[in-house]
Amino acid sequence: MRGFFIGRFQPYHLGHHEVIKNIINEVDELIIGIGSAQESHSFENPFTAGERVLMISMALNELDIKKRVYIIPLEDIKRNSLWVAHVREMVPPFDVVYSNNPLVKRLFKEAGMEVKGTHMYNRVEYQGTEIRRKMINGDDWKRYVPKAVAEVIEAIDGINRIREIIGKDV
Amino acid sequence: MRGFFIGRFQPYHLGHHEVIKNIINEVDELIIGIGSAQESHSFENPFTAGERVLMISMALNELDIKKRVYIIPLEDIKRNSLWVAHVREMVPPFDVVYSNNPLVKRLFKEAGMEVKGTHMYNRVEYQGTEIRRKMINGDDWKRYVPKAVAEVIEAIDGINRIREIIGKDV
């Protein structure tokens, strides 16, 4: 059984990590879709799809997962009625969708697919918006992401990027 | 050192397989870009990006590669001057491009990147066009693709698809 999980992963954090650890036990193979793949260099979406592929790949490496994982960037299609067909075109066939996003759930259900919720892990602290805010303010953001993700962000000069694009003096 | 190799993989065949076996020895990690990802259900591009991800992933499994391989679908951007930036946005950072395609080589060279040619493996027989023609004509196409690819194509009813879309009675 192949499962599908989608997020924007700006950045990939420990909340995502916990969710994926749980899902991986329920499936034979897992597809991780990276949403809004064409977005980058904004406060909402500072990192490119390629950088996010790298973050997730490095972080999963730490988990030493024995099952196959596909990490696929997905450009926005901006037409809700076509979105499920777009996802299905870009990733290998899958049997079940894991999501807590109301729109994602509804769209897959209208397409006749099985949808399961995910157990959120400390949703207050593990939130992309909150972590990006800490990056800008110089707070400790590293404790919210896997170690490998912090290394990727530093290697690409990510903190300076996010500060500069919002016009904050570095 | 991370390398980048791109193809349409319609389908992924033994010619691609040999090229990748060679490249993998020269790099630490390999990114395989799937070009024209948005195309499918035509003679030129019968298989979806997701199906091609599956073919490549299954075929590489047979090789038991110890190095990390990223398989990334790339939608066409249809503007040559933006194409390199588009690839770089969608895949992890890379150091060298492997390609024999004249346009790909020129575009990456104008962007200041290192480009290496690949050793083509029996180019007459191992060609997507030729293999698709055999699929339509009922000739033996399986000997030109890795075993795992043939299994994927059969599982998705690929031969009937390619015959029907060109209007050939099944």
Place this chain on the structure above:
Amino acid sequence: MRGFFIGRFQPYHLGHHEVIKNIINEVDELIIGIGSAQESHSFENPFTAGERVLMISMALNELDIKKRVYIIPLEDIKRNSLWVAHVREMVPPFDVVYSNNPLVKRLFKEAGMEVKGTHMYNRVEYQGTEIRRKMINGDDWKRYVPKAVAEVIEAIDGINRIREIIGKDV
């Protein structure tokens, strides 16, 4: 003389119905353009273009209009300077535009066309936003739409859709 009237019709309600009853007396044929045709499954635009075609068609049936009415979905072009040309390309030739939308009026006037205002019918109650809010809150929304429209919305499970996409427990 052929007239053109445009709206998003999310949903088609009795306010639209009254306007169209008035316009129909002034023209020989009427074109009804369905704006933002590519949008659906959001609070602003819950229904697909096809569903809106159906609503309008069924509702007009109740009126027993003897004149020809064309119902045409219009995808957004997102470039104001091209919008009039886009509308003219997609619908039969017309002589007069009926609208109260300031931008629509200005764009058609700059293109040299005749534009007439419409008599709004109880604008406070007959508003798409307000009716969608009632759908979500479980208030009586049916009294604001033609009977045939309520039937379409129920047949497509429209109330559950609008509630789920905004994350409201059903």
Place this chain on the structure above:
Amino acid sequence: MRGFFIGRFQPYHLGHHEVIKNIINEVDELIIGIGSAQESHSFENPFTAGERVLMISMALNELDIKKRVYIIPLEDIKRNSLWVAHVREMVPPFDVVYSNNPLVKRLFKEAGMEVKGTHMYNRVEYQGTEIRRKMINGDDWKRYVPKAVAEVIEAIDGINRIREIIGKDV
């Protein structure tokens, strides 16, 4: 039961007319999709979507059909895997597809829909390409289209348009 039939209708001719006369007997309501709606002013697609809506609407008027017919322009989506979802978004729900186009048939079949072939009516003479060629050469094209269609084409100066865009002296 609602049926769906699609064509480019460049122009709508007596071959289409015969097919629709047959289909209309089998369905309760008919949706006619106008493909490549965004194309016009070329030899392949001389007429705008709006002009084609007009042709079909006027021609059907001659038939005095008692059943509801929806005439819907459909812009190309240029991604085969999304095309069925695009059609379904833009037109009312339907139960059966009528087509002889191999790609259309395969795409709807992969989506799990019922597809029926149509009885072609003298396919040699009733072909858009052939009729457009006659328009250019000054041959008698009017005998191949319904009378109402000929009137529309003359009202929009269609013969001069098709001659001029291919650079033929008028």
Place this chain on the structure above:
Amino acid sequence: MRGFFIGRFQPYHLGHHEVIKNIINEVDELIIGIGSAQESHSFENPFTAGERVLMISMALNELDIKKRVYIIPLEDIKRNSLWVAHVREMVPPFDVVYSNNPLVKRLFKEAGMEVKGTHMYNRVEYQGTEIRRKMINGDDWKRYVPKAVAEVIEAIDGINRIREIIGKDV
């Protein structure tokens, strides 16, 4: 040495004019990019790219600049990672970018280009938003733009346009 300066110029005002007077002394040739070229007829972007080309060209005429100036409309690409490649494709090669926009500066810096800030000229008064508001309210907006720009705006009926599109009675 060729410099590049970009703005939306809605409208081109004396603040822009002062900046350009300064830059022109530092470069051999100047490229002025008109951003969001595809936007018009909105409060944010009332004027078309062509109208903005005209404003800038007429205003520069007053300065009697001896150096070559290129005025190039640039449509939005809506993908930050591709934007620098898009600009470079559309304008002649340049050596230095003049900008105070944080995102523009970061994007060009990541592409390895030299970026210089500009000296803002009375930023409180010389702001597009503020000037457009004055146009709507009937305040004296002409003192904030070069004389030639005021003439262009009047020739194209610009004040009525901006008032009408926001629904303000003229």
Place this chain on the structure above:
Amino acid sequence: MRGFFIGRFQPYHLGHHEVIKNIINEVDELIIGIGSAQESHSFENPFTAGERVLMISMALNELDIKKRVYIIPLEDIKRNSLWVAHVREMVPPFDVVYSNNPLVKRLFKEAGMEVKGTHMYNRVEYQGTEIRRKMINGDDWKRYVPKAVAEVIEAIDGINRIREIIGKDV
């Protein structure tokens, strides 16, 4: 009176140069539109829009024209019915179109604009396709373009580009 002239200018050659010399005498100001601006790095369209802006600008410099000339890149819109609106949006208002292209002429005529033909200058030799072929074959291409254009092409390594993208050994 302002005139509009459009071409792809791949490259700008002496045939274009002669046409423009003639037009410039008939108008007060001239707009030169660069068509297919988004195309580059192909045999049909080897040079970017920016490079073509540079070629034309440098070549006109040789003519010492006293009238204002606007050089504006125009991306393809790929919808003929919208193309005139697109051109009008991107360039300053104009009174007359100069063209020998049948489609361009028809589209502007349908929009109610005045269209004039141009006197072709030795059409056999002065043709983009022919000049590009000479570039590839190592024939003398420089005699067909203004001296300034040859300098631009050499400065951007244009001959190697066109040879490499078609896969010709340099």
